[in-house]
Amino acid sequence: MRTFLFFYLWFRCQSFFLAFAGFFQVVLSFPLAYMFYNPLFGIKYIGIVHVIAVYIGLVVSAENMIIMISHWRHSKRIKDHKKNLRKRMEHTMTMSFGAIYTASLVTLLAFCSAAFSEIIPISSFGYAMALIIATNYFLLLTYFPCVILFYWKYLRKLFDCIDFIRKVVNPSHEQYQVARQKTLKFQGHDNMEKDSEENKRKLSKEQQEKKTIETHLGLLESCFGSCFANTISKIAIVVIVIFFGWLIFMIYLNVKVPSISKPDQMLPDSYDITLSRKLVQENFGHGEGDNNVVVRFVYGIKGVDRTDVSLYDSSSIGKIVWDSSFNLTSAVAQQFLIGVCQKLRNDPQYVNYIISSSAIGCFITDFLYYAKVQLNGNSSMTSVPEDKFSSLLYKFATEDEKGMYYKRSGQINFNQNNSLVFVQIYAETTTPQYQKQSEMEKAYKIWQNIHNAFKDQAPDGMKSSFQTAMFHWAFIKTESALSNNAYIGISVSLVASFLVLLIGTCNIFIALFATMSIGGIFTCVMGVYAFFNWEFGTMESIMSIVVLAFVVRFVFLIAYGFSESGMETKHKRTVMALKTAGVSIIHSAISTTGSALFIYFCVALILEKFGIIVCFTILYSLLFSLFFFPSVLFIMGPKKNCGDITKISSCCEKGKEEAGGEAEKEPEQEEDNEEAQEKQLEKSKKKPKPNSAAKAKPKIKAQEEDSNEAPKEVRVEKEIELAEVKKVEREAEDS
Numbered sequence: 001m002r003t004f005l006f007f008y009l010w011f012r013c014q015s016f017f018l019a020f021a022g023f024f025q026v027v028l029s030f031p032l033a034y035m036f037y038n039p040l041f042g043i044k045y046i047g048i049v050h051v052i053a054v055y056i057g058l059v060v061s062a063e064n065m066i067i068m069i070s071h072w073r074h075s076k077r078i079k080d081h082k083k084n085l086r087k088r089m090e091h092t093m094t095m096s097f098g099a100i101y102t103a104s105l106v107t108l109l110a111f112c113s114a115a116f117s118e119i120i121p122i123s124s125f126g127y128a129m130a131l132i133i134a135t136n137y138f139l140l141l142t143y144f145p146c147v148i149l150f151y152w153k154y155l156r157k158l159f160d161c162i163d164f165i166r167k168v169v170n171p172s173h174e175q176y177q178v179a180r181q182k183t184l185k186f187q188g189h190d191n192m193e194k195d196s197e198e199n200k201r202k203l204s205k206e207q208q209e210k211k212t213i214e215t216h217l218g219l220l221e222s223c224f225g226s227c228f229a230n231t232i233s234k235i236a237i238v239v240i241v242i243f244f245g246w247l248i249f250m251i252y253l254n255v256k257v258p259s260i261s262k263p264d265q266m267l268p269d270s271y272d273i274t275l276s277r278k279l280v281q282e283n284f285g286h287g288e289g290d291n292n293v294v295v296r297f298v299y300g301i302k303g304v305d306r307t308d309v310s311l312y313d314s315s316s317i318g319k320i321v322w323d324s325s326f327n328l329t330s331a332v333a334q335q336f337l338i339g340v341c342q343k344l345r346n347d348p349q350y351v352n353y354i355i356s357s358s359a360i361g362c363f364i365t366d367f368l369y370y371a372k373v374q375l376n377g378n379s380s381m382t383s384v385p386e387d388k389f390s391s392l393l394y395k396f397a398t399e400d401e402k403g404m405y406y407k408r409s410g411q412i413n414f415n416q417n418n419s420l421v422f423v424q425i426y427a428e429t430t431t432p433q434y435q436k437q438s439e440m441e442k443a444y445k446i447w448q449n450i451h452n453a454f455k456d457q458a459p460d461g462m463k464s465s466f467q468t469a470m471f472h473w474a475f476i477k478t479e480s481a482l483s484n485n486a487y488i489g490i491s492v493s494l495v496a497s498f499l500v501l502l503i504g505t506c507n508i509f510i511a512l513f514a515t516m517s518i519g520g521i522f523t524c525v526m527g528v529y530a531f532f533n534w535e536f537g538t539m540e541s542i543m544s545i546v547v548l549a550f551v552v553r554f555v556f557l558i559a560y561g562f563s564e565s566g567m568e569t570k571h572k573r574t575v576m577a578l579k580t581a582g583v584s585i586i587h588s589a590i591s592t593t594g595s596a597l598f599i600y601f602c603v604a605l606i607l608e609k610f611g612i613i614v615c616f617t618i619l620y621s622l623l624f625s626l627f628f629f630p631s632v633l634f635i636m637g638p639k640k641n642c643g644d645i646t647k648i649s650s651c652c653e654k655g656k657e658e659a660g661g662e663a664e665k666e667p668e669q670e671e672d673n674e675e676a677q678e679k680q681l682e683k684s685k686k687k688p689k690p691n692s693a694a695k696a697k698p699k700i701k702a703q704e705e706d707s708n709e710a711p712k713e714v715r716v717e718k719e720i721e722l723a724e725v726k727k728v729e730r731e732a733e734d735s
Helices: 002-013 016-037 049-075 085-115 120-155 164-169 173-186 197-202 205-215 219-234 236-255 272-283 331-346 363-375 386-399 401-408 437-456 471-505 508-531 538-563 570-600 605-636 648-660 674-686 696-709 712-734
Strands: 292-299 301-305 319-322 412-414 420-432 465-468
Touching (some): 002 570, 049 120, 049 538, 049 570, 049 605, 219 570, 219 605, 363 420, 386 420, 420 437, 437 465, 437 471, 538 570, 538 605, 570 605
Antiparallel strands (some): 301 319, 412 420
């Protein structure tokens, strides 16, 4: 995976030095993050899920560098920036760090929400990922721009002999122009002449810069801005309908995702350890209740003092708080414990919850029989004398066969002074070990009520007690924490995405449509769990947040490309967004998917799952960012200042003017519909206005001739300008 990322960085940067320096930045981020992970937060826990943190750190950092390098290469095509490295870096930072900053910030907030999880692997993973994302962004902001400038100023010619990739991937200017001529000719643009000097003087400086960039766009960028964008604009409504239909189906699948019922399986069924365990379970005899929950009633322990416990230190488990008043030597206490065992065996109200009467582990009855033999007592003896109880119980637990079994199983427990500290009895229930959370909660409530009924009748010395089923009851809270962790993480990410986009783009509609696209990606990825019939366990909960690291970046690139395009119509703004961001999205998807394929072939099942989820995440991110989101922008994207929170008052004033009839009513027409404009221009050419100003005719005619000789894209722009001039003249004549 690391080798693949390095060579892909080399391919994309077209420089061995930049690829090596970029990969060094990725590696450097991990020790920097660990400097804060352990000393600052005091976290020592490192589990298998932290392997995923290494992968995410590698891929996210590589994606950010690819985006930055793409804008750096594009900045060379701007006339005033070609030989000015400072202006090129300013342009690169302006164009790339909007999407990188917002994506990093939203991802950071989502992982910070995971850090507050009650599940230690998820919480520690959230802290680790938050630190890795922060250090990666810091290095990308400070270290990598310096590397680019140093290389471009001093080392570029020195590495020409090594950087053969640049000579292969980046053709000469003549080769590029020939290839572009052939491509445009194939698309129907036969005339490749440049604009006249008169038309160039009419353009502002910013428009000339944008036109220079568009003229020197690569073939892939041109494809995104021409045939791809035109195709999406024509079928935008169909795309939106298809995606909404698919989202409804994914929501249906999300409802069917099963909840966790057993611990995550670490290794596949074909692995040796898994095969041996399965062989033992299937071919050796087991008891009747071996696969059922075992409930234990514990007496003599008040609880556990976890005041000084560190959640991220596995050796810190707290201190047991012993019940100093615990006393089983009295006859009343012995008879109470015997009565509990007899009720569990014989009472009809408990029969449905216990496998059989023999499934009750009660040492006190066997000890009473042992004491009768040792004391030569009669059969009517109901308790052991108080002065003989402790010595006989210790002898029973160390010499008698049944007593030794009870001691090994933890029913009888002594301290270093051979004094009894706590005891427990158990019952094998009819509840299966692994089942849905709702069923397990019912079983827990039933046994908690049974224990409380016995506790209310307990004599002095037996008041401190509790019931437990080991990790089975803990799984109830674990499952709830897993689902809550996923919901909170997704909710935080969606809200943060909307707010960050709203602040970054200053447009409420762009932020709303982008957040809607991100939510659609989340929904589709969650549907993959149901498709593969995965239970929603620890890994699935983590992946629900990890998905965010790959989802928001693609959508943010399109959103910022639309916002920073500088165009007036929504059609042009969407086309420019696809031109500037499409290539970066494709290359980021290739690097992420290529790295995920190596994760997929790992032995551990959780890493295999992660590889599958990453591939589906990238697939849905591509579909939503390149198809759904642009389609929404083509149809409902904001025009000019509409939705701009800094100029929201202008939209309101415009709406009041139209409602009050202060402005003249013109036929409703979409400015960004190029096909409709062309038809209208053709009609206007066929039927010229006889009352047009005589002085404007030669000028209009010259503009028509220039527009007919220019390429198709330029002709469309000139025809739009010509239509506006004619419209102004008609209004002047009418007045």
